[in-house]
Amino acid sequence: xxxxxxxxxxxxxxxxxxxxxxxxxxxxxxxxxxxxxxxxxxxxxxxxxxxxxxxxxxxxxxxxxxxxxxxxxxxxxxxxxxxxxxxxxxxxxxxxxxxxxxxxxxxxxxxxxxxxxxxxxxxxxxxxxxxxxxxxxxxxxxxxxxxxxxxxxxxxxxxxxxxxxxxxxxxxxxxxxxxxxxxxxxxxxxxxxxxxxxxxxxxxxxxxxxxxxxxxxxxxxxxxxxxxxxxxxxxxxxxxxxxxxxxxxxxxxxxxxxxxxxxxxxxxxxxxxxxxxxxxxxxxxxxxxxxxxxxxxxxxxxxxxxxxxxxxxxxxxxxxxxxxxxxxxxx
Numbered sequence: 001x002x003x004x005x006x007x008x009x010x011x012x013x014x015x016x017x018x019x020x021x022x023x024x025x026x027x028x029x030x031x032x033x034x035x036x037x038x039x040x041x042x043x044x045x046x047x048x049x050x051x052x053x054x055x056x057x058x059x060x061x062x063x064x065x066x067x068x069x070x071x072x073x074x075x076x077x078x079x080x081x082x083x084x085x086x087x088x089x090x091x092x093x094x095x096x097x098x099x100x101x102x103x104x105x106x107x108x109x110x111x112x113x114x115x116x117x118x119x120x121x122x123x124x125x126x127x128x129x130x131x132x133x134x135x136x137x138x139x140x141x142x143x144x145x146x147x148x149x150x151x152x153x154x155x156x157x158x159x160x161x162x163x164x165x166x167x168x169x170x171x172x173x174x175x176x177x178x179x180x181x182x183x184x185x186x187x188x189x190x191x192x193x194x195x196x197x198x199x200x201x202x203x204x205x206x207x208x209x210x211x212x213x214x215x216x217x218x219x220x221x222x223x224x225x226x227x228x229x230x231x232x233x234x235x236x237x238x239x240x241x242x243x244x245x246x247x248x249x250x251x252x253x254x255x256x257x258x259x260x261x262x263x264x265x266x267x268x269x270x271x272x273x274x275x276x277x278x279x280x281x282x283x284x285x286x287x288x289x290x291x292x293x294x295x296x297x298x299x300x301x302x303x304x305x306x307x308x309x310x311x312x313x314x315x316x317x318x319x320x321x322x323x324x325x326x327x328x329x330x331x
Contacts, residue, residue, distance in 0.1 A: 124184065170219075201265070
C-alpha cells in the first residue's frame with residue numbers, strides 16, 4: 001500500500017514538468033543528466049551526518065537496513081526524484097567516504113535554514129550550513145570538479161561533466177527551519193510573518209546566483225504543514241487550536257503564509273530570469289493529504305492520525321513526525 005501512496009505523491013509532484021510525467025515516463029521525456037540539491041532534512045542524504053555524526057537507528061532501518069545519512073527510515077522525495085529520472089541517489093557534498101558526484105551532488109543538511117542563525121548547532125539545533133553556505137559549496141564544487149576532472153585518473157568517473165551543470169535539475173526544499181527558528185525563540189506568529197519577506201528575498205538571491213553560474217531548470221518545493229508535525233504538536237498542543245483533522249491550525253496557517261510569499265517570489269523570478277524554467281511544487285497539499293487522509297491510502301497508513309495522543313507518541317514520532325520520508329518507510 002505504501003508504494004501506491006508514494007507513486008500517487010510523485011505523480012502530483014512531477015506533473016509540474018511541462019514535458020514530464022511520473023511513474024517512469026519522466027526518464028524518457030526529461031533529459032536531466034544530473035541533480036544538484038539544496039535544502040534541509042527533507043532532502044539531506046548525508047550532509048549533517050558527515051559533519052556531525054551519523055543519524056542513528058531507527059533512521060535507515062527499512063529500505064537501507066542501516067543508517068544512511070537520512071533522518072528517515074526510508075527514502076526521501078529527492079531519492080524518488082533521482083530514481084524517476086534514472087539517476088543514482090545523490091551523494092552528500094560533505095561526505096568524503098564512498099561518494100560519487102558524476103551525476104550531481106547534495107548540499108542539503110538537516111536543520112539548515114535559508115537565513116543563517118546566530119547560534120550554534122548545539123545551542124539551537126539548527127545547522128550552521130545555511131543556504132548561503134550551500135551556495136558557496138556549490139560554486140566551489142563547480143570550479144574545482146572541472147579542474148580535477150581534467151587531471152584524469154579516477155576523477156572522470158566520480159565528477160560531473162562540465163555540460164552537466166547547465167543541463168542539470170536544481171532542486172530546493174528549504175524554509176521550514178526559518179519558521180520553526182522563530183517559534184523556538186518564542187516569537188509570535190505575527191513576528192515570524194514580519195521577517196518572511198527577508199527570508200524569501202534571500203531565497204530569490206540564491207536562485208539568481210545559481211542562474212548566474214549557468215543553472216536553468218529549477219524545481220522548488222514549498223514547505224509542509226508545520227501544524228501536523230509531531231515535535232510542533234508536542235510542544236504547542238495545549239495552547240494552539242486544532243483543525244478538523246487534529247493538526248494545529250495557527251502553524252499550518254503560518255506555513256501557508258510562507259508558501260504564498262514563496263510563490264510570489266517564484267513568479268517574480270520567472271520574469272527576471274527569462275532563460276530559466278522555474279517549477280513551484282505544492283508539497284504542502286500532498287503532505288497534508290497523506291497525513292490527514294491516511295485511511296484512504298491503505299492499511300499501512302490507516303492506523304495513524306496527526307492528533308496528539310501521549311500513548312501513541314513514540315510510534316507516531318517515528319512514522320509521521322517527519323512525514324516527508326516516513327510515509328515511504330517500506331520502500
